[in-house]
Amino acid sequence: MDYKATLIDILKEVPELKDIDLEPIIEIPSDETRGDFAMPCFVLAKTMHNAPQKIAEDLQDKLDIAPTFEKVVAVGPYLNFFIAKNVLVKNLVKKVEDEGDEFGKSNMGEGKSVVIDYSSPNIAKPFHIGHIRSTLIGNAIYRISKRLGFDVTGVNHLGDYGTQFGMLITAYKKWGDKEAIEKNPIDEFLKLYVKINKEIEEDPEKRELAHEWFRKLENNDKEAKEIWQWMRDLSIKEFKKVYERLDIKFESYNGEAFYQDKIPSVIEELHKKNLLVEDDGCEIVDLKPYGLTPLIITKSNGTSTYATRDIATAEYRKETYDFYKNIYVVATEQNLHFKQLFKTLELMGYEWAKDCVHVGFGMVSIEDGSLSTRKGKVLYLVDVLNKAVEKTLKIIEERNPELQNKEEVASKVGIGAIKFQELYNQRIKDYVFDWDKTLSFEGETGPYVQYTYARANSVIEKSGITPSFEDIKVELINEDELKLFKEINKLPRTLVDAFEKFEPYLISRQLMQVVKEFNRYYYNNPFISEDKNLTKHRIAIAELVKTVIKSQLSLLGIKTVERM
Numbered sequence: 001m002d003y004k005a006t007l008i009d010i011l012k013e014v015p016e017l018k019d020i021d022l023e024p025i026i027e028i029p030s031d032e033t034r035g036d037f038a039m040p041c042f043v044l045a046k047t048m049h050n051a052p053q054k055i056a057e058d059l060q061d062k063l064d065i066a067p068t069f070e071k072v073v074a075v076g077p078y079l080n081f082f083i084a085k086n087v088l089v090k091n092l093v094k095k096v097e098d099e100g101d102e103f104g105k106s107n108m109g110e111g112k113s114v115v116i117d118y119s120s121p122n123i124a125k126p127f128h129i130g131h132i133r134s135t136l137i138g139n140a141i142y143r144i145s146k147r148l149g150f151d152v153t154g155v156n157h158l159g160d161y162g163t164q165f166g167m168l169i170t171a172y173k174k175w176g177d178k179e180a181i182e183k184n185p186i187d188e189f190l191k192l193y194v195k196i197n198k199e200i201e202e203d204p205e206k207r208e209l210a211h212e213w214f215r216k217l218e219n220n221d222k223e224a225k226e227i228w229q230w231m232r233d234l235s236i237k238e239f240k241k242v243y244e245r246l247d248i249k250f251e252s253y254n255g256e257a258f259y260q261d262k263i264p265s266v267i268e269e270l271h272k273k274n275l276l277v278e279d280d281g282c283e284i285v286d287l288k289p290y291g292l293t294p295l296i297i298t299k300s301n302g303t304s305t306y307a308t309r310d311i312a313t314a315e316y317r318k319e320t321y322d323f324y325k326n327i328y329v330v331a332t333e334q335n336l337h338f339k340q341l342f343k344t345l346e347l348m349g350y351e352w353a354k355d356c357v358h359v360g361f362g363m364v365s366i367e368d369g370s371l372s373t374r375k376g377k378v379l380y381l382v383d384v385l386n387k388a389v390e391k392t393l394k395i396i397e398e399r400n401p402e403l404q405n406k407e408e409v410a411s412k413v414g415i416g417a418i419k420f421q422e423l424y425n426q427r428i429k430d431y432v433f434d435w436d437k438t439l440s441f442e443g444e445t446g447p448y449v450q451y452t453y454a455r456a457n458s459v460i461e462k463s464g465i466t467p468s469f470e471d472i473k474v475e476l477i478n479e480d481e482l483k484l485f486k487e488i489n490k491l492p493r494t495l496v497d498a499f500e501k502f503e504p505y506l507i508s509r510q511l512m513q514v515v516k517e518f519n520r521y522y523y524n525n526p527f528i529s530e531d532k533n534l535t536k537h538r539i540a541i542a543e544l545v546k547t548v549i550k551s552q553l554s555l556l557g558i559k560t561v562e563r564m
């Protein structure tokens with residue numbers, strides 16, 4: 001039920017309000033004593049020819065708010081509206097019952113396609129901690145979009161092309177050990193990569209050989225192509241191991257190389273549209289009039305660029321998926337690139353350029369340097385996951401040594417902790433990865449949320465009752481329960497907000513509010529008592545909270561455990 005829409009309908013009954021756009025005016029007060037909605041009456045002073053206080057008082061008497069609202073109070077120039085308890089409780093329980101693990105779902109995305117380009121590592125280079133952000137933020141946006149009914153395509157736009165492959169092939173031809181690579185591809189590629197970089201640094205002439213191999217690759221040379229394909233396959237196989245642990249699947253692995261054969265037509269198109277300028281042997285799109293540096297389309301040696309491939313990519317996605325939104329989850333370091341890209345698409349005459357969105361994020365750094373020295377200078381994502389699980393297992397051994405399938409629990413909780421902490425802050429902020437904070441069972445962490453879920457489960461088990469939502473009785477709802485229901489009630493709206501702003505943290509934060517309310521409720525009210533109906537009522541609420549937590553954690557890609 002959309003309470004705000006109902007409120008607007010009620011207000012529209014007043015003739016003077018009929019033509020006012022009330023949607024942006026009505027607020028949700030941060031302080032619950034001020035009701036569920038507040039309407040400031042300043043804006044009405046002009047049309048209603050009266051002082052805001054007076055308007056609020058008049059409307060308080062005039063409005064016909066039943067049955068959805070039970071109270072409207074004028075406080076100074078504000079009108080505060082309170083949703084009727086029985087309506088709120090009944091609707092919410094029904095919604096949780098109907099939607100279950102998909103709580104918050106909607107059909108707002110029906111018939112609309114969303115493409116999400118995320119994770120997208122460069123495959124000649126290691127998959128390290130820096131990739132965690134795009135991978136997890138992107139996957140959360142993917143899940144959020146799905147819940148809202150969009151037709152979603154997750155694309156891993158692999159960096160599987162470019163000069164770095166020339167370098168890698170050069171290094172492989174020189175020092176490569178096929179067997180060693182197949183055993184341990186990522187480490188061996190890194191070694192080769194570091195070695196060739198060093199050599200080129202010492203002797204820049206050597207760069208030419210790398211360029212040569214890349215040119216061969218661009219010209220479909222058989223040997224170059226074969227080595228490239230082999231490296232790509234090996235890398236993807238390794239990446240998939242990490243994705244599997246993170247429970248992430250992509251609809252497409254079309255990376256940069258996929259667009260190679262579409263480059264000539266892009267260049268021709270840019271020519272035809274008079275957008276290409278010759279500049280020092282390069283071909284560029286001049287973006288000075290828009291306050292941007294030029295977008296380089298071909299380099300002086302004739303090879304295409306990351307940007308050229310991104311133009312081809314955007315066109316391909318429009319043709320293939322006819323997207324409503326084409327989202328790129330990429331670090332803010334690439335802000336300029338995406339500004340240039342979207343501007344160029346606009347100049348090419350594509351009205352859909354406005355549907356392309358760069359969802360940027362800040363940097364992650366790590367406090368604990370111990371891991372970073374073990375393998376060169378790189379902190380592998382897979383090692384971070386392993387360490388999270390290991391550490392969680394240790395905590396569980398201490399807290400609950402009797403627990404069954406400890407490994408499985410540690411994996412869900414440990415990986416869940418990493419995900420939760422990654423998705424608990426506005427994405428634009430830089431953050432420092434901190435083991436203790438991430439894995440703590442107290443404070444605003446993933447384990448705390450998962451622990452609350454397990455606690456709700458444990459009280460249900462202890463009661464021996466099979467919970468049924470029918471046992472939730474409006475007459476029995478107390479203050480603590482009402483507060484809890486009100487926090488839960490905000491979640492569906494938060495989900496839509498999170499999609500519109502591409503900010504998963506809005507969900508994790510609101511979920512935290514629910515969890516805190518539940519815990520407060522849990523401490524203040526005995527769940528199991530002599531009163532049979534009250535016990536059934538509370539056990540059913542515990543079940544409802546379980547469903548809600550599970551449904552929201554799954555938006556963040558986090559699994560729940562019944563015991564921990």
Ligand code: ARG
Pocket residue numbers: 117120121122157158159310313328330
């Ligand atoms: N591979 C790039 C990197 O690691 C990210 C690619 C993002 N997607 C895109 N279509 N440009 O920096």
